[in-house]
Amino acid sequence: MAGKRILVTGGAGFIGSHVAERYVALGHTVLIVDNLSSGRRENLPAGAEFVEADILGESMGGIFDRFRPDVVSHHAAQIDVRRSVSDPRFDIQVNVLGTLNLLEHARRTGTGRFVFASSGGAAYGEQVRFPADETHPTDPCSPYGINKLTAEKYIQYMEQLGGPRGVLLRYSNVYGPRQDPHGEAGVVAIFGNRLLAGQACTIFGDGNQTRDYVYVGDVVEANVLALRDEARGAYNVGTGIETSVNALYEAMTRVLGVDLPAAHAEARAGEQQRSCIGPVRLEAECGWRPATSLADGLAVTLDSFRAISSR
Numbered sequence: 017m018a019g020k021r022i023l024v025t026g027g028a029g030f031i032g033s034h035v036a037e038r039y040v041a042l043g044h045t046v047l048i049v050d051n052l053s054s055g056r057r058e059n060l061p062a063g064a065e066f067v068e069a070d071i072l073g074e075s076m077g078g079i080f081d082r083f084r085p086d087v088v089s090h091h092a093a094q095i096d097v098r099r100s101v102s103d104p105r106f107d108i109q110v111n112v113l114g115t116l117n118l119l120e121h122a123r124r125t126g127t128g129r130f131v132f133a134s135s136g137g138a139a140y141g142e143q144v145r146f147p148a149d150e151t152h153p154t155d156p157c158s159p160y161g162i163n164k165l166t167a168e169k170y171i172q173y174m175e176q177l178g179g180p181r182g183v184l185l186r187y188s189n190v191y192g193p194r195q196d197p198h199g200e201a202g203v204v205a206i207f208g209n210r211l212l213a214g215q216a217c218t219i220f221g222d223g224n225q226t227r228d229y230v231y232v233g234d235v236v237e238a239n240v241l242a243l244r245d246e247a248r249g250a251y252n253v254g255t256g257i258e259t260s261v262n263a264l265y266e267a268m269t270r271v272l273g274v275d276l277p278a279a280h281a282e283a284r285a286g287e288q289q290r291s292c293i294g295p296v297r298l299e300a301e302c303g304w305r306p307a308t309s310l311a312d313g314l315a316v317t318l319d320s321f322r323a324i325s326s327r
Contacts, residue, residue: 019042019043019044019045020044020045020086020087020243021044021045021047021083021084021085021086021087022036022039022044022045022046022047022085022086022087022088022089023046023047023049023079023080023083023085023087023088023089023127024036024039024046024047024048024049024064024089024091025048025049025050025071025088025089025090025091025092025118026049026050026055026090026091026092026093026133027046027048027049027050027055027060027064027066027089027091028048028050028052028055028056028057028059028060028066029050029054029055029056029059029091029092030059030190030192030194030195030196030232031091031133031187031190031232031235032048032050032055032089032091032092032133033055033059033060033061033194034192034194034232034233034235034236035089035091035235035236035239036048036060036061036064036089037061037064038236038237038239038240039064039089039239039240040061040062040063040064042240046061046063046064046065047064047065047066047067047079047083047085048060048064048065048066048067049067049069049071049076049079049092050066050068050069050092051068051069051070051071051092052068054196056196059194067079070114071092071110071114071115071117071118072109072110072113072114072117076117076118076121077121079121080121080122080124080125080127081125084125084126084127085122085125085127086127086128086129087127087128087129087130087131087243088118088122088127088129088130088131088180089131089133089239089242090115090118090130090131090132090133091133092110092114093110093111093114093133094106094107094110094111094160095160096160097138097158097160097161097287098284098285098287100158100159100160100163101158101159101160101285104159107159107160107163108159108163111160111163111164111166111167112163112166112167112170115132115167115170115171116167116170118130119170119171119174119179119180120174122174122179122180123174123177123178123179123180127179127180128180128181129180129181129183129242129243130171130174130175130179130180130181130182130183131183131185131239131242131243132167132168132171132182132183132184132185133185133187134164134165134167134168134184134185134186134187134250135160135161135164135186135187136148136186136187136188136228136252136253136254136291136293137161137188137189137227137228137288137291137292137293138156138158138160138161138164138288139154139156139161139164139165139168139186140152140153140154140155140156140291140293141154141155141156141157141161141288142155142157142288142289142290143288143290143291143292146258146290146292147228147254147256147257147258147292147293147294148252148292148293148294149252149293149294149296149297150186150249150250150251150252150296150297152293157288158287168182168184168250171184181248182248182249183242183247183248183249183251184249184250184251185235185238185239185242185251185253186250186251186252186253186254186293187230187235187253187254188227188228188229188230188252188253188254188255188291188292188293189202189203189227189228189229189230189291190202190230190231190232190235191204191205191229191230191231191232191313191314191317192231192232192233192313192316192317192320193232193316193317193320193321194232194320195232195317197209197210197321203227203261203264204229204264204268204314204317205321207264207265207268208268208317208318208321209321209325211268211269211272211274211276212272212318212321212322212325213325214274214276215276216276216277216278216279217265217276217278217279218278218279218280218281219261219262219265219278219279219280219281220280220281220282220283220284220287221261221280221282221283221284221287222280222283223260223261223262223265223278223280224260224261224262225260225261225283225287225288225289225290226258226259226260226261226289226290226291226292227258227259227261227264227291227292228254228255228256228257228258228259228291228292228293229255229257229259229264229310229313230253230254230255230306231306231308231310231312231313231316231317233307233308233313234253234306234307234308235253237304237307238251238253238295238298238304241298241302241304244302246301247301247302249297250297251295251297251298252293252294252295252296252297252298253293253295253298254292254293254294254295254306255295255306255310256292256293256294256295257292257310258290258291258292259310262278264310265278267310267311267314268314268318271311271314271315271318272318
């Protein structure tokens with residue numbers, strides 16, 4: 017695969033920084049754009065150029081004019097389902113209007129490919145099939161899911177108008193090193209941070225709600241495959257395995273060797289009961305399957321959290 021010019025939005029964040037790092041290692045020319053609202057400078061990989069900017073800002077036009085990306089890898093987002101429920105206008109601004117701003121500049125400057133970090137669980141909503149494949153009905157039950165799906169539709173619309181080819185990666189629940197336990201965080205990071213500090217954790221609802229936990233290293237490889245010439249349309253990036261929050265918590269306490277029972281609190285609005293997606297197209301077309309088991313991924317992730325907490 018010849019070296020490409022790749023603009024990675026959100027490249028100082030959890031998933032985006034891992035993707036950008038891998039692209040650099042493969043010999044691509046990478047420009048990271050991040051407003052650092054949740055991303056961190058220490059996540060930026062060596063060898064990538066960095067511009068501090070907001071995807072909604074007017075400066076994006078000049079960035080596209082100068083860099084002329086072959087590919088946009090769009091990971092900048094408002095990722096908190098709960099915030100989307102409490103502040104849906106902000107979610108629309110970032111996840112729909114921000115994406116549209118990038119698409120307009122990508123189309124104007126001749127970008128060939130637009131890889132979008134979408135959400136499988138949120139886009140499908142309360143599922144009727146488990147695991148869900150890419151043909152599963154999309155029926156989001158939160159503003160976050162609605163807006164991720166809306167962004168997908170804009171990407172497909174722009175492609176029809178001669179814009180970049182859309183590759184829509186519908187992630188399940190991604191976890192791994194660099195996941196921030198503060199603010200817009202995943203449950204693995206939240207539990208891990210508290211357990212390492214010897215603090216009790218809170219599970220919202222009865223804990224029987226399930227998610228599909230996929231390791232960030234496997235997600236990165238899906239992003240590499242998204243650069244293939246034939247890649248197009250929506251792809252699930254998940255394991256196809258359901259894990260309850262209770263089971264996840266128990267697995268984490270086993271890895272850490274601690275005995276801290278979790279407390280329970282009222283379930284939060286907008287959260288699904290079950291979510292699990294199968295990577296049917298990625299496996300059939302690209303041979304992709306997640307290579308990292310939950311036990312192995314948790315061990316690596318918690319070791320990275322422990323190293324940070326001991327500094």
